[in-house]
Amino acid sequence: MKQIIHITHPLVQHKLALMRQKTVSTSSFRTLLHELSTLMAYEITRDMPLHEVEIETPLETTTARMIDGKKMVFAPILRAGLGFLDGMLDVVPGARVGHIGLYRDPETLQAVEYYFKMPSSMHERDVILLDPMLATGNSAVAAIDKLKTLHPRSIRFVCLLTCPEGIAAVHGKHPDVPIYTAAIDRGLDENSYIVPGLGDAGDRIFGTR
Numbered sequence: 001m002k003q004i005i006h007i008t009h010p011l012v013q014h015k016l017a018l019m020r021q022k023t024v025s026t027s028s029f030r031t032l033l034h035e036l037s038t039l040m041a042y043e044i045t046r047d048m049p050l051h052e053v054e055i056e057t058p059l060e061t062t063t064a065r066m067i068d069g070k071k072m073v074f075a076p077i078l079r080a081g082l083g084f085l086d087g088m089l090d091v092v093p094g095a096r097v098g099h100i101g102l103y104r105d106p107e108t109l110q111a112v113e114y115y116f117k118m119p120s121s122m123h124e125r126d127v128i129l130l131d132p133m134l135a136t137g138n139s140a141v142a143a144i145d146k147l148k149t150l151h152p153r154s155i156r157f158v159c160l161l162t163c164p165e166g167i168a169a170v171h172g173k174h175p176d177v178p179i180y181t182a183a184i185d186r187g188l189d190e191n192s193y194i195v196p197g198l199g200d201a202g203d204r205i206f207g208t209r
């Protein structure tokens, strides 16, 4: 319960340091995020349950192990979560993809859902929820609230950066959801940006600043 998995692998930390720099171009930012997501996919799937299958090698019959259950679901929170998706799919090409559209109400700062589409049989699937920045935690909590109405087998939350406020918000409401992150930053500024952070992840991925 209340698991936070800080991925400290040197390759992950090195690429994250490059991405944080304000001089990095949109195309390099996107490429680095793609590379980072493939590396993070290994950590995120590390404890996926396996089951034994009987297979035929060219020489004999043997028992091997394969990931158990129906295909897992990558669920990016639009739009920045999309930046994580292709790298994850490189590693798990058979995964299904569910989309969650949320925007922040400018008055209340609460997350409002505008799109939600998941595959069938969610109760048999493990969901990997993707959002590069876990800041206030409002979007993450709203996304997990909604996902839980479909009773998936498990939910993991994956971000690049978070901060104590984001972790407290998610684990305050959903202590059963592990958070995978490449960094835990100092906190939030007055505009709810993570500091030192990397700026607006969506703008940096899509070049919309």
Ligand code: URA
Residues within 6 Å of the ligand: 080, 133, 135, 192, 193, 194, 195, 197, 198, 199, 200, 201, 202
């Ligand atoms: N979303 C971002 O893109 N960046 C932050 O720092 C916080 C939320």
